[in-house]
Amino acid sequence: MYEIRHAGAKGLGVFATKCIPTGTRIMAEKATLAVASEGQVFAASRALSDADKKRLMQLSISPVRRSSVLSWTEAAWHSTRQALSDVFNVSQRDGKAVARLPDLKTIAEYPTILSIFRNNNFDIGNGRQAVFDQICRHNHACVPKAQGNFNTTIGCFTIHAIQPIDADEEITLSYLVEHGALRESRQSRLREHYGFLCDCPACDITSKRGKDGEQRRRQMQMKLHAFAEEAAEREHPNVEAELVVMRELIQLYEAEGISGRELSTLYLTAADLAAKAGVKEEALRFSENGLRIDKDCVGTDSSMFHESLARVRAIGAML
Numbered sequence: 001m002y003e004i005r006h007a008g009a010k011g012l013g014v015f016a017t018k019c020i021p022t023g024t025r026i027m028a029e030k031a032t033l034a035v036a037s038e039g040q041v042f043a044a045s046r047a048l049s050d051a052d053k054k055r056l057m058q059l060s061i062s063p064v065r066r067s068s069v070l071s072w073t074e075a076a077w078h079s080t081r082q083a084l085s086d087v088f089n090v091s092q093r094d095g096k097a098v099a100r101l102p103d104l105k106t107i108a109e110y111p112t113i114l115s116i117f118r119n120n121n122f123d124i125g126n127g128r129q130a131v132f133d134q135i136c137r138h139n140h141a142c143v144p145k146a147q148g149n150f151n152t153t154i155g156c157f158t159i160h161a162i163q164p165i166d167a168d169e170e171i172t173l174s175y176l177v178e179h180g181a182l183r184e185s186r187q188s189r190l191r192e193h194y195g196f197l198c199d200c201p202a203c204d205i206t207s208k209r210g211k212d213g214e215q216r217r218r219q220m221q222m223k224l225h226a227f228a229e230e231a232a233e234r235e236h237p238n239v240e241a242e243l244v245v246m247r248e249l250i251q252l253y254e255a256e257g258i259s260g261r262e263l264s265t266l267y268l269t270a271a272d273l274a275a276k277a278g279v280k281e282e283a284l285r286f287s288e289n290g291l292r293i294d295k296d297c298v299g300t301d302s303s304m305f306h307e308s309l310a311r312v313r314a315i316g317a318m319l
């Protein structure tokens, strides 16, 4: 249902080859390389098979990072540290074996490997980051068509359509953690981490869509701030007031086209508040919406979906 092809100035991208309905699992892929910290990238890359290493080296590098951030000093530091830890581990194991020191070619390509890692890694939970062969070809959009989540049941990172996708349309993900952020903050994070300026419809503030979106996001921020300040001053939670804010936030998110687990979380929080406030019908409706969106984002085989299901059951028990 997809193909990887050129996406203009963005490099390669992933495109739908037919209409993809919301909730479809577009990809499920095992990591080529997964680490708990950047310091482990060098060792992990050395452990790859030739075929995996070749695929890793074909992923994209940010021009910004290649030239200014990564240096030979960094490469030398990581490789020396790795060499020392190899010697230490091997001599720990059998007392006499000689560790294989990295050759010059391996050290020379390390800045490239680290650049590739930084430009392509996804959070897979438990403090680990991973790169993937095909999933890493998805480009960013601030209001994306798809979402990626790690599925521990199948040990794969999955990509699900969170909006209907037309044939030939690009399948995009958001690289950002906070989806309701204002344009300036989104742009500066993307520039700093990936070296590009986003020109997605939400970032084009010369258009009505972009201007309206920015206004909605400003409202989201204001509501969240006002709410946090008020909550900090209160001794007991004001369930009704929290519910009002949640309803407004849901409306703003939906109007902006932000879907995915950000929205299901809002719905489930609102369902919980509605149940506590004794607004039964709304609690049921919000629970249903939250669970449906979650199912669309991760699938019923995901532990994330089962956690939400347990939450909905707990809400049901309050009614």
Ligand SMILES: C[S@@+](CC[C@H](N)C(=O)[O-])C[C@H]1O[C@@H](n2cnc3c(N)ncnc32)[C@H](O)[C@@H]1O
Residues within 6 Å of the ligand: 009, 010, 011, 012, 013, 059, 060, 061, 062, 119, 120, 136, 137, 138, 139, 140, 141, 194, 195, 196, 197, 198, 199, 200
């Ligand atoms: C994870 S890779 C995505 C796939 C990449 N385009 C490729 O050719 O393999 C991230 C890189 O893609 C490019 N990119 C992603 N989204 C973009 C966007 N909205 N505008 C411009 N460049 C983008 C940037 O160079 C970024 O550093």
